[in-house]
Amino acid sequence: xxxxxxxxxxxxxxxxxxxxxxxxxxxxxxxxxxxxxxxxxxxxxxxxxxxxxxxxxxxxxxxxxxxxxxxxxxxxxxxxxxxxxxxxxxxxxxxxxxxxxxxxxxxxxxxxxxxxxxxxxxxxxxxxxxxxxxxxxxxxxxxxxxxxxxxxxxxxxxxxxxxxxxxxxxxxxxxxxxxxxxxxxxxxxxxxxxxxxxxxxxxxxxxxxxxxxxxxxxxxxxxxxxxx
Amino acid sequence: xxxxxxxxxxxxxxxxxxxxxxxxxxxxxxxxxxxxxxxxxxxxxxxxxxxxxxxxxxxxxxxxxxxxxxxxxxxxxxxxxxxxxxxxxxxxxxxxxxxxxxxxxxxxxxxxxxxxxxxxxxxxxxxxxxxxxxxxxxxxxxxxxxxxxxxxxxxxxxxxxxxxxxxxxxxxxxxxxxxxxxxxxxxxxxxxxxxxxxxxxxxxxxxxxxxxxxxxxxxxxxxxxxxx
DNA sequence: TGCAGAAGGTGATTAAAGTCACATTTCAGC
DNA sequence: GCTGAAATGTGACTTTAATCACCTTCTGCA
Numbered sequence: 001x002x003x004x005x006x007x008x009x010x011x012x013x014x015x016x017x018x019x020x021x022x023x024x025x026x027x028x029x030x031x032x033x034x035x036x037x038x039x040x041x042x043x044x045x046x047x048x049x050x051x052x053x054x055x056x057x058x059x060x061x062x063x064x065x066x067x068x069x070x071x072x073x074x075x076x077x078x079x080x081x082x083x084x085x086x087x088x089x090x091x092x093x094x095x096x097x098x099x100x101x102x103x104x105x106x107x108x109x110x111x112x113x114x115x116x117x118x119x120x121x122x123x124x125x126x127x128x129x130x131x132x133x134x135x136x137x138x139x140x141x142x143x144x145x146x147x148x149x150x151x152x153x154x155x156x157x158x159x160x161x162x163x164x165x166x167x168x169x170x171x172x173x174x175x176x177x178x179x180x181x182x183x184x185x186x187x188x189x190x191x192x193x194x195x196x197x198x199x200x201x202x203x204x205x206x207x208x209x210x211x212x213x214x215x216x217x218x219x220x221x222x223x224x225x226x227x228x
Numbered sequence: 229x230x231x232x233x234x235x236x237x238x239x240x241x242x243x244x245x246x247x248x249x250x251x252x253x254x255x256x257x258x259x260x261x262x263x264x265x266x267x268x269x270x271x272x273x274x275x276x277x278x279x280x281x282x283x284x285x286x287x288x289x290x291x292x293x294x295x296x297x298x299x300x301x302x303x304x305x306x307x308x309x310x311x312x313x314x315x316x317x318x319x320x321x322x323x324x325x326x327x328x329x330x331x332x333x334x335x336x337x338x339x340x341x342x343x344x345x346x347x348x349x350x351x352x353x354x355x356x357x358x359x360x361x362x363x364x365x366x367x368x369x370x371x372x373x374x375x376x377x378x379x380x381x382x383x384x385x386x387x388x389x390x391x392x393x394x395x396x397x398x399x400x401x402x403x404x405x406x407x408x409x410x411x412x413x414x415x416x417x418x419x420x421x422x423x424x425x426x427x428x429x430x431x432x433x434x435x436x437x438x439x440x441x442x443x444x445x446x447x448x449x450x451x452x453x454x455x456x
Numbered sequence: 457t458g459c460a461g462a463a464g465g466t467g468a469t470t471a472a473a474g475t476c477a478c479a480t481t482t483c484a485g486c
Numbered sequence: 487g488c489t490g491a492a493a494t495g496t497g498a499c500t501t502t503a504a505t506c507a508c509c510t511t512c513t514g515c516a
Contacts, residue, residue: 461513
């Protein structure tokens with residue numbers, strides 16, 4: 001892989017978008033290219049965490065299994081995103097698993113490599129700090145949603161989170177099954193179904209062949225802000 | 229303030245415990261000593277975040293108000309803890325407020341100062357990364373608790389989290405009112421009261437003059453692991 | 457093209473916890 | 487010690503969403 005290819009991949013939304021030539025070159029030099037097919041686990045909960053991944057293509061789901069078996073989807077990651085920093089940095093176990101939901105490739109960076117890169121390029125540390133700040137914000141917003149809102153507004157929030165910004169026809173970034181949506185928004189499959197049906201009747205979303213499409217973005221945002 | 233005083237304060241559990249002389253000296257030189265009385269806000273939700281705090285003494289509550297008014301207590305901080313890194317690092321607004329729950333002092337470090345310190349001492353960046361990794365783990369475990377457990381096990385977890393390790397008589401680190409415990413564990417004051425009464429009858433905790441004491445630590449841990 | 461298994465749809469029931477209302481206790485400050 | 491405010495205790499009721507049970511509809515693929 002060449003530096004400009006990597007640069008192009010990271011160019012979009014990634015916090016690594018502003019890496020300079022030398023940084024990119026080192027990432028490539030010290031990183032290890034890995035490929036996964038749909039369903040593969042990029043990271044497994046409970047494992048020791050000795051490397052970090054930068055997603056290059058594909059999509060992956062970050063989820064954890066609580067000790068009572070409940071599956072909790074924490075996030076979906078796309079190209080440019082960093083995964084697995086936590087365990088790498090604090091030396092603990094992997095808190096969550098990351099599973100490819102389509103063919104996926106990534107750059108894997110070991111602890112030693114990362115330490116070298118951090119030592120050599122001081123902007124990398126700042127970038128990583130920002131990645132983590134973002135993750136904490138996202139976790140806090142998840143907690144806020146779980147604690148303060150009932151299922152309706154909560155589902156609305158998660159749908160909005162999955163919605164593409166320059167939304168072509170309100171299509172979502174990912175076509176999730178209703179069970180998966182449930183694991184993401186923290187509600188039962190049945191309840192998701194009922195909520196979606198209700199919104200579908202109200203013209204807020206369309207559910208066609210399993211795929212959800214947001215019709216009335218403004219209304220959904222309004223629901224997401226609702227007092228309950 | 230002298231470097232060895234700071235060193236002593238940070239010695240205990242802080243991730244800054246292993247700072248060397250030069251690092252401590254710079255923290256003191258570039259930091260600004262601040263004092264708060266009970267009830268003061270060290271950090272206010274919604275403000276721009278241009279500094280970070282290292283708690284030197286006292287205790288503080290990190291909480292956020294959701295857009296519908298619900299108060300969510302995210303954590304309690306004690307000496308040695310870092311507060312307010314997120315907004316400082318990503319340049320966004322303060323996600324949460326931090327309120328002194330007793331007279332409290334801290335070292336305040338501006339963005340410029342932090343950047344200088346990070347540039348000068350590379351270990352500081354790693355330390356900060358670890359602080360944040362820890363925070364993400366804690367947020368994830370909060371999400372896990374909220375999603376996967378019913379109120380009983382959840383309250384048990386929060387009580388355990390508040391319990392002192394070398395527990396003298398099972399006393400908690402902080403004496404929280406039942407409403408505060410509710411805001412922390414995500415349940416209503418009334419429900420906290422009922423749960424505590426039930427456990428008190430069962431000899432698991434003692435509730436004496438408002439203060440909770442853990443009598444049967446093992447049992448409480450067992451409840452915290454329960455399937456529901 | 458037919459079949460198995462996954463995904464979606466829907467009613468009835470149940471369980472968990474919030475809310476409301478009010479009594480009682482505790483406690484800090486005068 | 488008195489007093490008002492805050493904190494606690496408790497019963498009755500309501501709400502929300504999970505669970506259960508079952509049926510229907512897709513969809514991939516042999």
